[in-house]
Amino acid sequence: MKILVPVKRVLDYNVKPRVKADGTGVDLANVKMSMNPFDEIGVEEAIRLKEKGVATEIVAVSVGPAKAQETLRTALAMGADRAILVQTDDEVEPLALAKIFKAIADAEAPGLVILGKQAIDGDNNQTGQMLAALTGWAQGTFASAVNVEGDHVSVTREVDGGLETVKLKLPAIVTTDLRLNEPRYASLPNIMKAKSKPLDTKTPADYGVDTAPRVKTVKVSEPPVRSAGVKVADVDDLVAKLKAIGVHS
Amino acid sequence: MTAFDDWRARSPYYDETHEALAQSVRRFVSREIAPHIDRWEAEGELPLELHKKAAEAGILGLRYPEQYGGHSEGFDNFHGLVLTEELAAVGAGGLGASLMTHGIGLPPILALGSEELKERVAPPVLAGDKIIALGITEAGGGSDVANLKTTAVKDGDDYIVNGGKMFITSGMRADWLTCAVRTGEPGAAGISLLLIDMSSPGVERTRLDKMGWRCSDTAAIHFSDVRVPASNLIGPENGGFIGIMRNFNSERLGMAMGCCAYARVAMAEAAKWAQSRETFGRPLVGHQSIRIKLADMERQIEATQAWVDLCAWQVKHGKDRPADFAMLKVQATRMLEAVAREAAQVLGGASYITGSKVERIYREVRVNAIGGGSEEIMLDLAGRQLFSGKR
Ligand SMILES: Cc1cc2nc3c(=O)[nH]c(=O)nc-3n(C[C@H](O)[C@H](O)[C@H](O)COP(=O)(O)OP(=O)(O)OC[C@H]3O[C@@H](n4cnc5c(N)ncnc54)[C@H](O)[C@@H]3O)c2cc1C
Ligand SMILES: Cc1cc2nc3c(=O)[nH]c(=O)nc-3n(C[C@H](O)[C@H](O)[C@H](O)COP(=O)(O)OP(=O)(O)OC[C@H]3O[C@@H](n4cnc5c(N)ncnc54)[C@H](O)[C@@H]3O)c2cc1C
Numbered sequence: 001m002k003i004l005v006p007v008k009r010v011l012d013y014n015v016k017p018r019v020k021a022d023g024t025g026v027d028l029a030n031v032k033m034s035m036n037p038f039d040e041i042g043v044e045e046a047i048r049l050k051e052k053g054v055a056t057e058i059v060a061v062s063v064g065p066a067k068a069q070e071t072l073r074t075a076l077a078m079g080a081d082r083a084i085l086v087q088t089d090d091e092v093e094p095l096a097l098a099k100i101f102k103a104i105a106d107a108e109a110p111g112l113v114i115l116g117k118q119a120i121d122g123d124n125n126q127t128g129q130m131l132a133a134l135t136g137w138a139q140g141t142f143a144s145a146v147n148v149e150g151d152h153v154s155v156t157r158e159v160d161g162g163l164e165t166v167k168l169k170l171p172a173i174v175t176t177d178l179r180l181n182e183p184r185y186a187s188l189p190n191i192m193k194a195k196s197k198p199l200d201t202k203t204p205a206d207y208g209v210d211t212a213p214r215v216k217t218v219k220v221s222e223p224p225v226r227s228a229g230v231k232v233a234d235v236d237d238l239v240a241k242l243k244a245i246g247v248h249s
Numbered sequence: 250m251t252a253f254d255d256w257r258a259r260s261p262y263y264d265e266t267h268e269a270l271a272q273s274v275r276r277f278v279s280r281e282i283a284p285h286i287d288r289w290e291a292e293g294e295l296p297l298e299l300h301k302k303a304a305e306a307g308i309l310g311l312r313y314p315e316q317y318g319g320h321s322e323g324f325d326n327f328h329g330l331v332l333t334e335e336l337a338a339v340g341a342g343g344l345g346a347s348l349m350t351h352g353i354g355l356p357p358i359l360a361l362g363s364e365e366l367k368e369r370v371a372p373p374v375l376a377g378d379k380i381i382a383l384g385i386t387e388a389g390g391g392s393d394v395a396n397l398k399t400t401a402v403k404d405g406d407d408y409i410v411n412g413g414k415m416f417i418t419s420g421m422r423a424d425w426l427t428c429a430v431r432t433g434e435p436g437a438a439g440i441s442l443l444l445i446d447m448s449s450p451g452v453e454r455t456r457l458d459k460m461g462w463r464c465s466d467t468a469a470i471h472f473s474d475v476r477v478p479a480s481n482l483i484g485p486e487n488g489g490f491i492g493i494m495r496n497f498n499s500e501r502l503g504m505a506m507g508c509c510a511y512a513r514v515a516m517a518e519a520a521k522w523a524q525s526r527e528t529f530g531r532p533l534v535g536h537q538s539i540r541i542k543l544a545d546m547e548r549q550i551e552a553t554q555a556w557v558d559l560c561a562w563q564v565k566h567g568k569d570r571p572a573d574f575a576m577l578k579v580q581a582t583r584m585l586e587a588v589a590r591e592a593a594q595v596l597g598g599a600s601y602i603t604g605s606k607v608e609r610i611y612r613e614v615r616v617n618a619i620g621g622g623s624e625e626i627m628l629d630l631a632g633r634q635l636f637s638g639k640r
Contacts, residue, residue, distance in 0.1 A: 012272075014279055014338070016521070032255050034272045074269050182280075186273040187307025189315075191266050192323035 001111035001148075001170075002057045003046040005080065006101055007039040009064050009071040010121045023219045026121070035071045038116025040078075041176040044183035045146055046114055047079040054148045057081050059108060063100055065089050069199065076194035077186035083199040088211060096204070096211040098130035103207035105135055110171060112153065117142050117175040128175035138168035141175040257331070262558045266323065267331045274335035277306045286339045289464040290609075293456070294422060295347050297380075303348060304377030308332065313359070317371035326561045330506045337510030340518075340606030342613040343465030345507060350419040353500050354381035354427045357442050357492045361484030366444065370425060382423035384414035384445075384470065385493060391416070392626045394429070394493060395437040399472065401430035403479070408432070408443060410451075410475040416620070420468025421456050423447050429489055437490040442483035451475035461613035494571075500621050501574040502560055505581035508617055509554045512585050515592035515610045516546050522596050533595065542591050549584045556580060572634040575627040582618040589614050 011017055012032040020027045035043075049055040060075035062068040063086040072083035086100055105113060118125040132139035140146075140155025144163065147154045148170070156165045158177045186194075204211045232238045242248035257263040257271070281302055289295055303309050304318075312329055313319025336345045351374050358370055373379040387397050399412025410430060417426070426445045433439030445452070453471040484492055520543055523533040533539045560577055563569040589611045593600035600607045618624050 012275070014275065030255055030258075032275075034275070040276075070265055070268055070272075073265055074272055077269055077273075183276075185277055185306040186269055188266075188270060188311055188320040188324060188328060189307075189322050191269045191273075194269070195266065 001055050002059060002108060003049060003055045004101070004105060004108060004110040004113045005039070005042045005046050005058060005060050005075065006097075006113070006115050006127070007043065007060050007062050007071050007075050008036040008116070008119045008121075009033050009062065009068040010036045010119055013037055013120055019220050019222050023221060025217065025220050033067070033070075035074050036116050036119045036121075038118060038120070038176050038178070039075075040183040041178070041180050042114040042116055042174075043075045043078050043080060044181045045143075045174075045176060046112075047184070048181065049112075049146070049148060050079070055111070059084065059110070061086065061101070061104055063088065063092050063097055063204070072199055073191070073194050074186055076197045076199070077191040078184060079190070080197075082197055085199060085201045086204060086207070087201055088204055090211050091213065092204070092211045093213055093215060094124050094126035094130055095214065096209055097127045098134055099209045100204055100207050101127070101131050102134040103209065105131075105171075112148075112170065112172055112174060113137075114146075114174045114176060117177055128173050132173040135171075135173070137171050137173050138166075139173040139175075140166050140168050142177040143174050144177050144179045146174055146180065256554070260558065262327050262562060263331070267327055270328055271331045271335055273306070274308060274332055275338065277303070277308065278335055278338050281306075282336075282344065283339050286341050286344065286464065290341060290343070291463075293458075293463060294466040295344070295464055297377075297422070299348060300377035300380065302377070304375060309349075309351065309377055310375045313355070313371065313375055317359075317367065318375040319371075325565050326502075327558075327565075329503065330557070330561055333503055333506045334510040334513075337507060337514060340511065340514045340609055341464055342507065342511060342610070342616065343462035346462055347419050347465035350383070350423075351375070351381050352503065353383040353418075353496060354423075354425070356499065357383075357427050357489075357496055358444065358483055360495065361442065361488075361492050362444075363480070365480065366483065370444065374425075379424040380419055380422050381425045381427060382417055382419045383496075384417050384420075384426045384428040386415050386417070388413060388415045388469070392623060395440070395490065396435075397429055397431060397440065399428070399430050401432050401441065401443055401477070403432075404476075406479050408477045408479060408482075410443070410445065410472045410477055413469065413471040415469050416457065417468045417470055418462075418465055420470055421454055421466035423468075426470070427483065429493055433487040439487055440489045440493070441486050442489035442492055443477055444481040444483055445472075445475065445477055446481075449475050449477065460615065461609070462616050497622060498569070498571055498574045499564075501578040501627075502557070502564065504617060504621050505553070505557050505560075505574075505577045508581035508585040509550060509557055511610050511613065512546070512550045512553075512588040515589050515607050516543075516550060518605060518607050519543065519546070519592035519595040522599075526597075539595060542595060546588045546591050549587055553577075553581050553584045570634075572631040575622065575631040575634075578622060579624045579627045582614070582624060585610075585617055586614045 012034040015032050017026045046058045058080040060072050060080040061084040062072050115128040142158045143155045144158050145156035151170050152167050153172050154167045156163050310319035312324050314321050374381050401408040401410045428443050428445045430443050431439050432441040451473045454468040457467045526533050592607045593611050596607050
């Protein structure tokens with residue numbers, strides 16, 4: 001079974017984002033970038049399935065600028081077998097992404113597509129679901145456990161109020177949550193090996209996908225500065241204060 | 250603009266493999282180190298499990314031969330610089346110093362030791378199971394290495410060691426000490442390197458409290474009639490001095506890189522502060538004297554970094570000379586001293602209160618300027634080599 005793992009190059013999660021002065025977006029010039037943490041979890045899960053003998057090949061795919069090659073090399077260094085870069089300098093929205101992944105899924109016929117539940121830049125949480133709709137495959141989102149049994153996969157989902165386990169027929173779409181696994185570190189020998197693994201470069205047009213945006217960003221601004229907290233003397237004081245602001249009656 | 254950005258992406262010396270390694274180490278630091286570093290600073294040492302985890306993540310073995318459990322394939326010394334920079338991200342110099350003490354303790358064994366010794370020592374160290382430290386400095390003096398007083402006297406198949414070592418990094422936790430001892434005549438020609446098992450009878454150690462590098466355990470060590478098998482001799486008897494000096498070159502390059510990295514951390518914190526802190530109705534960066542300060546810091550960091558990278562390139566291509574490492578180290582520690590001072594100045598009163606990285610880095614200036622060869626000694630060494638024809 002083949003596994004397709006989309007990976008996105010995003011602002012490194014250690015970096016505090018800064019909004020561009022003109023309010024059109026987040027300033028990415030000269031800032032550290034790395035793989036979306038949820039996607040790292042996806043790569044790790046695919047590698048574990050390969051180590052268990054369930055998967056035979058892992059294909060990492062990234063849609064983004066030429067620099068997204070670095071992110072794909074990281075996926076290859078972790079243990080993916082080959083990579084596809086769908087190169088574009090445009091900001092690609094979830095629907096266009098899902099269409100590109102659908103076209104790649106048609107061509108590659110994977111048994112599983114493992115995506116991050118969201119990317120930490122846009123926090124959209126849409127691509128996996130849209131891909132499931134476009135392919136008509138079953139989906140298990142927010143996965144905290146993934147077990148492949150024959151032609152099914154059971155996915156334990158983190159939902160409000162607890163865990164839910166769904167059993168899906170393969171091929172299926174899985175999106176990862178934080179507790180699914182702890183991704184491994186790419187060591188130097190594996191980084192060197194990754195240099196000789198195949199990486200194909202395509203464009204959205206190769207898949208017949210138009211990436212023109214459907215959503216217009218009106219304005220991006222810094223979150224408001226949090227005002228200082230208030231110390232309360234005791235529980236009565238707390239209740240009184242909550243009543244005063246109408247949170248408690 | 251804030252520093253600690255992707256400056257490597259604009260450098261001719263770093264390629265995608267360096268970037269991939271940087272991301273891997275950065276993830277390790279943010280997951281395994283950043284959440285705990287303040288506690289380790291308070292406790293005065295690193296937990297042993299951290300060495301194990303760092304070994305599994307490929308950090309401890311970086312640059313060492315595969316046959317001993319290391320990762321050297323494809324390694325160039327810029328990978329080493331990347332590791333140093335990423336470990337510096339938490340702004341605690343003791344972390345790199347203590348987690349990577351094998352970086353000064355192990356190379357003499359790999360360069361000069363017998364095959365039996367290498368196989369006995371290197372694999373458990375690179376696996377994070379054993380800790381090895383380096384013992385050169387003595388209470389009687391650190392700069393004048395050729396005059397060290399600790400003696401090792403042959404007795405059958407053993408040496409009997411008497412004396413002591415001072416300011417030894419990871420010395421409280423060390424299982425082994427790569428130790429400089431006097432086996433012969435006075436001066437450099439009578440010095441040998443001996444691997445001492447720190448659990449031997451007659452070894453006593455005392456923890457030293459310090460201004461900085463607080464998460465690194467530092468020891469004063471005393472030897473009274475410590476019996477060491479002669480098979481623990483590293484290289485030829487009375488031939489240890491060259492090994493010590495060669496070891497210093499790579500230590501100095503690494504320390505210079507560390508200074509650049511810590512300066513960048515301080516710079517980043519100061520720049521962020523200057524952008525958000527308002528005085529007299531505008532952000533600090535709105536005041537010309539603060540902007541000039543920040544640019545002056547950046548100027549010194551970039552100039553020093555350029556020399557660090559050039560020296561690393563010279564090592565890679567066999568074109569290095571010892572005087573450069575000595576002068577580079579001075580350049581780097583003076584740069585760090587200036588940048589740490591100005592960063593603290595920008596933070597104002599906040600820089601004096603525990604909790605900022607700048608406060609910590611400011612306290613770590615001196616150990617860089619003194620340890621591993623103090624500034625005066627470095628410049629004198631370079632001066633002698635370059636201008637007086639002496640060594
Ligand atoms: C935190 C910490 C960790 C350390 N870790 C280790 C370790 O792991 N292993 C190890 O072996 N050592 C270690 N050291 C010791 C360090 O290398 C020495 O402190 C250093 O070499 C200086 O030696 P000293 O302190 O004895 O100073 P001294 O040699 O006594 O010198 C004192 C001052 O006099 C100056 N001076 C000395 N001689 C001359 C001269 N001829 N001309 C002009 N000026 C001179 C020096 O520059 C210095 O400023 C560590 C030190 C510290 C602080
Ligand atoms: C240990 C300690 C004890 C203290 N005790 C007391 C006390 O008992 N009582 C009390 O009232 N205060 C006390 N202070 C506060 C101290 O006086 C202030 O820290 C000091 O006045 C600087 O103010 P700040 O820290 O807010 O820095 P800021 O005012 O925020 O200044 C930060 C930096 O920007 C520079 N700067 C600011 N404005 C400009 C400008 N226009 N142009 C150029 N540069 C500028 C400053 O020189 C400084 O380097 C104490 C501070 C410390 C650290």
